Amino acid sequence: MRIGRHTWRFANQPVIIGTATVVGPEEGKGPLAADFDFIHEDLDLKEPSWEKAERKLLEQASQLAVVNANITQDDLDYFVGGDLMNQIISNSFAARGLGVPYIGVFGACSTSMEALALGSLLVDSGNANIVMSGTCSHNCSVEKQFRYPTEYGSQKPPTAQYTVTGAGVAIVGKKGKGPKVTAATIGKIVDLGIKDPFNMGAAMAPAAVDTIQTHLTDLKRSPAYYDMIVTGDLATVGYGIAKDLFKKHDINIQTSNYQDCGLMIYDMVKQKVDVQAGGSGAACSAVVTYGHILKRMREGELKKVLIVATGALLSPLSYQQGETIPCIAHAATIEMGGDES
């Protein structure tokens, strides 16, 4: 492939003018609890099904984001979103309530950055003034669809990850105060032959490293450009593999500057029995980025970050038919700049 062509550089520097994060009870017990806008104490959100509960998470985050951005729903030009549910119903039904033109996307757990990249592209290219990008997942709807209903209480291996219950939404505008999206790298499928849906981190790590390498090469950057490089949801197993792959490919990332949303969202000592290898799900990178990381950026603690959301693009059916797991990672550069308004 030609060098430099898979990263979009946003010359007009779209601004994240508002975000919102809504999470469930397990995430509310984790170390980032204070950074989320709303924590639900129960998993059902008083809805009659897990799927409706998941949709509600996104509807609430969308509404909160509009308020946090100090705009009205009518100011939104487009909504870009997707989720893990079959036919991304959580987003499509939430989009119905928003009433704005809707671009449905699917990137499994990489959806957060796929949606942010496309939203930023729309603003950067002058085709929109304000775009909402969002995603969500719910532990019970996702486990039910991809593995076993949580009510079964089936045992899981230690490589399994815990699907984050939550929704994260970012509103990207042409101008305003806040962190800017300055670039995005679109990943290609990487599939090293892993078939085990209880070991997603291992499957996704090579895709994350591939996208990071492409990103750095495309922009002729060293990893030191970033205060922090954060992968989406590799969790314990994938995080270790990613670090090994950085060494193997001579990508010089300091361990202190490399983190993973799947490890950040939970207390990996106190919550380990519940979350096994760590967090996953489309909401994982979304709530950690839009809740925690952007807060640290706004407070001046971080200036330049690269968020690398990772996705495992399997379906229960492709797995049952003996297929391996195709993985992907999409990355976005977020930077604090001067505060033009």
Add this chain to the structure above:
Amino acid sequence: MRIGRHTWRFANQPVIIGTATVVGPEEGKGPLAADFDFIHEDLDLKEPSWEKAERKLLEQASQLAVVNANITQDDLDYFVGGDLMNQIISNSFAARGLGVPYIGVFGACSTSMEALALGSLLVDSGNANIVMSGTCSHNCSVEKQFRYPTEYGSQKPPTAQYTVTGAGVAIVGKKGKGPKVTAATIGKIVDLGIKDPFNMGAAMAPAAVDTIQTHLTDLKRSPAYYDMIVTGDLATVGYGIAKDLFKKHDINIQTSNYQDCGLMIYDMVKQKVDVQAGGSGAACSAVVTYGHILKRMREGELKKVLIVATGALLSPLSYQQGETIPCIAHAATIEMGGDES
């Protein structure tokens, strides 16, 4: 909503430099048979599952499109695609084989124009030189997932539509000969409360009309600007409803200039017993547009067309939980211009 903001105008006029269409046996019996690149005589494509057969359709169309565009796979900057399968596995697995950065999208049967719009945006905005946009569906994989396996032989009401077996791919380039994508309108969700998955045309017609109205208003155009306005897969029932809605909303579209891919692809007399109200599926608008309509444009018979792909964003689960069907339509303007190379 503000007028004019939901249509992207592509000032750099991305060109469709190559297309390919691969279809199944029923489509091969229809009136457009001569316009398709490859017709399979059996539904299984010698694959062990319907899902693998569906994927193969897309893989073949992708490969043919690369040849037809007179490029190599390595020239592709991005692949934008989606399908009806859970987690859009047909596209994700096809993208694995292509090895290019991949933007997965979901718009049900509106995916064809969603993918073409995004691909054109990437080229128009200078973020890509060559993008492949594609989609596919297979009668047996889709019916199995959304309704009943065709092997059951369950009876269907006359409002039911027949999912097209096929794949349609367009390669959009910065320059070259061929029809140009000059604008695209992104639709919003329209849901008038229909719950019957055997009556998709009725559910989708209002979304199609909404997008056409937005498009014409945004560009201050009269329907007469177009030689032909074509909806995706409204079929008999939805086509009639759309015509009624045009009247109701004072949209002055001549019946002779308005067609529907779901009615064009089959012989609605000879094939009626098999296809009921007409064609549907993500491939329907893709193969009719990329096979038949673009051929007529290249031959000079049509100069300006508006393709309005329609999607019903339900899932089997949302239907089982008593939800109505959220619908959407995305439109793209395709025009023959001067033949710059």
